[in-house]
Amino acid sequence: MIDKMIPALLAATMLSPLAAGAAMAQEAPAKAEAATDEGDIVVTARLRAESLQDVPDSIAAFSAKDIAAAGIDQIQDIADMVPNVILRKGFRSGESNITIRGITSGRQGWPPVAFVIDGVKATSIDAMEQGTLLDVERIEVLKGPQGALYGAGAIGGAINIVTRKPSQDFEGRVQASYARGNDIKLSGGVSGPIVADTLFYSVSGYFNDTDGIVKTANGTGAVDARQQKTGRARLLFTPSDKLSFDLRASITDSHGAAPGTVDKIANAALVDEFNTAANPGPLRRKGFLGREERRLVDVSLRSEADLDFATFSAVLAYQDINQSLFGTVNYEGGPAPANRTLFGAATYGDAATTGQVIDEFQDLTDNFETYSADIRLTSKSDQRLRWVVGLELARRLSYTHLGAGQLVAGPSVSRTYLLDRWDRKLDKIWGVYAQASYDITDGLELTLAGRYDEDNYGNTRVTDPRTDTPIKVTDPAGNLVDTLKAKDSAFTPKVQLAYNWTKKIMTYATYSEGFRFGFFNSGNRALSESTRNYEIGLKSQFFDNILTFNAAAFRIDYSNQQVTQTIATPPFRTTTNIPRTKIMGFEADVALQATDKLRFSGGIGYTDAIVQNAAKTRAPFTPKWTANASMQWQEPVSDTLDFVSRVDYRYQSGMFLRVNEVFPIKDKTFIDARIGVENDRYSAKLFVENLLNTQQALSLSPFAGLFSRTFSPPRSYGIEVQYKF
Template structure:
């Protein structure tokens, strides 16, 4: 394994692996009580959820806000970590098959593979163009994360039917500063990041550049030959340049490049006869491969945000171009064909592979299949533009209007091929190639009126979309596979259109400076999508919500809660199959969801803060079954300690326990997973400019199937949780 640290450009754009910054380093001059308040998350956090700076406790929406210090102390480095501390946010990770094979659900509204995400990810005002970006990149350089629950279409556009994750990165500073982080853990996991920030021209030209590196052998090895299956290598850099030529105008330009190379298609195989959870809890499935699968992903983005202060209004524009490429190839046998743990049960030799084909490994005779492989690639190009006008400096009426558009092209290829004994050829077994074009534009507006202790807010968005899909029988875009339209006439391409108006109305009442109540009614919308010739129709939701936000005893106790009801039409799900493309759209006509959420923090002593979340969810399909991947109960409990040891050193310690009740992974109340608990911890000592910590994730080594298990009769394929990880972390700031 090569170990090196490359200092590159940036401040993070999308969610992933390493964090820069530490509480003691980022807030060097704070007193211990101030440090405890920041670390606990009870402080008066300022959020921009409504496109203006406001105290979290004064925004009439269900929002979980994570400050920089909380992100570091809780070791939040990807969507899985974030979901375990956010009420009714459920992330199911199928990375054992592919890094973009997952399901993110907020309040029971999830994501279908190949479709648009249910939760919009926005980084410094720029939305992601596909679901894949949710698991690409890193959290290095993040100042704050705001998780907004409930439809957010008017302000955050497409993909916000269930909510939005708003990421705010660190702004370049006038003073020259730098920071670095090094981590080494089990699995020979080396991580490093570094960043510098300063002014090229004071107050006029500010720049922050950063780089991240990771080289990880992984913690899942083949049980037959010891090869590393879940290895991971990443190199990324980001930059953020701010130009302020006049007092009225600012340009914020960001660039990102991220490249990762890691394991692909290393899911385990177990007996189909056992309960899905029993299979994984009894050291089954078996993880075994003749050779590891590999996947390479690259992501690049250039984005510019322009602001102009025109006295009574502010004009702004956001422009971005994304380019994503990913390609993976791995065994379709889900076993080591040289030493199969699951030989074919018919006594004819070899082991069964995908679609019940057979492979014989190195024992194959001439003409027999040695091994079968599957390969997939996705190329995504997207252009986004948003313009808006917003009021400013008004105590009575606040408003904004704007418009945005997205153009996206996606090329998806899936193929299977064999390695045959006695020949150098690798004959292709199946091939699918689809090119999709998506065009999306919308106009939106919001107005808020402050009438005494009441605030009335109304917003809405009108969207129009066009979709086009063309299927090819080759890589060269020459051999078109014609498909029938709705009338049965063969066409070269499939076309669909959709439009939707998504209103939202809200009334809040401020009881006093520390307490408020609110009610909300809104509509949600998610566009349909093509998946290898099949079209999933658009979704719609009608949402009702009520909640309160309170602070007590000079903010030593914070308690926020909400209840909601959702009428959900045409829920987009997916089912796994044994033939390409291995997933097909499934539509559930009617789903009714009701639930409640509670978040609370209490500082019980100067150095100690306790936090907890509790979520209830009742997601019923009209046939009386429970919606998949929607546990009825879930929650978390956290403890943070910031205790001065002497005049120089401070003890910084945090533990997070999260849990969920039983849930089903597939429609019809099938593939039941019982309740599970997870434990993460971080403990260390720090002083001005330095810190050293022990960091542990999933310390109980909890395992559960993540995604609906596909069956390759007579076997079952299981997607596992990342195993226990632990290591030592060093942070420095200057």
């Protein structure tokens, strides 16, 4: 059904606004990209433009000024500035494992948050990693289940990113930076009208080339060397003040050393030891630096129409991600054989003779091709009853390759595959949703929302993607079949009461449910998971908006938590479900505009996630405490030039990297700083990231008699300049 409906929706995207004879760009989008007259950030968390302080949800929002001041250009930067949110980079550049209020990612599965850029939702964890964020106007991080509007992937929340629309007048910018590791970044863009008041464009590009700063011990290079190129273009067509079509396209190509910031340790007790007497140096001796290739293509078309009684919008999107990684396992250089191997045979490195094993290797592919469509009707905002109804469809085809084997010496080096597994996965998803908010009195608002989602998905083991010939497998009933099939579906409701005690003080209470589809991981099926969320919150502003204070407390009953663990034997990874987890917590954030020149902001989060087993162990990847603080100071040094500085602080308490409270890591503190001068056209800033040079293990896996871990990058510093015209 979905295969037939998506082409029809393409026509609907184009023709429905024309048939209606009118359109409007989502409730005056120019206003939605700025602040209100009173200075509040405007968000579209409930699929309409509203003041941040008027939305009864826990939301961290960053305006364009915040983004520029903090130097936010990666998804990692977003997570690092929000309490109760952490992001752990994997050994692949496209792998970002995010945890929000104790709800985290499972490898090869669905993200725990809806990650949305300009109305287009990412349909895989890999799609969250965009490489770099360009021309961002606003970022919204919604915490707590958002499935009633955003669907099955929003079990932990949603991240909504809005980019800058093409401008009515010609303008542009260029930016360059140079940092440690010969890290060169160049970016820029132009925007303006093609036809005055009717057709507008924007084009931007990004280039990054770095030699890396995490060197191998034997001088063969850096494991974090990388190059990335990104190009993006956008056309906005507004044939009338009530009609708009928005076409976006982007492509990102990147490649670099593999498997990235990964090293080996002799035993798990050293997981949190970096450059200590117990672990004086990482085992990163590489005779051959592996290589990773990644290409991401995004195309979307959005049309919007004002039907007098409501706004019609339709978004059709296509995304194609191609990723491959090849890296060696044991090669430490030198003549001594390695006896800690994946497949039990000694490896001889550069001392290998004909027929002997030089090293073992891993050969991975993770490709995703997705078509999606979302159409909705949204009522006007200036009425007592406000509502939205919508339909969403998606079709995702993916190929994953899990290969491992031996490099054998001879006249030419040959590969012998001892594990060579291809899986073809197909997901067919549809969902319908509705939300209504009603002002019972001038101060009391009732919101009711609900959504039904369904995924029919299958996993076929194939010989290779060129022939797609299936390999018979055994289903749970013991039958030999071509494809393992499954179906997950759920209805996720939300009920909320919000009361405005004054124009600047509001409290709310929410009951909501979350849901995430199950998935196949190399033939191993992880079951779907669900949550029940109970939350109370406060939003407040004082002293003519000088002080903002927001807080929320929550309880989450979590069922079938998906957890992926790496194991030491083929297929080297497995996903299981934790039957029951109980999560209790709170978060609070404050912003103080102390003077016209000085601003403070900060937040604190507490999450107590306990697995409901006999031992009552803590859930993995979930620190109890997180805290953030920022200080921003701007001081004029002349009539046309300002001195600017900003410091960002992040604290994260200890956590566990695997289930059953094994492999703990300690508390961590991170500090970033920026200082420089700027005016309306020029800026020059010095920056340092991870000032304290804090290193943290992000994952830990048993690996050929050793353990491998991924870890956060060390300190980096540099200079950044920008010119606007």
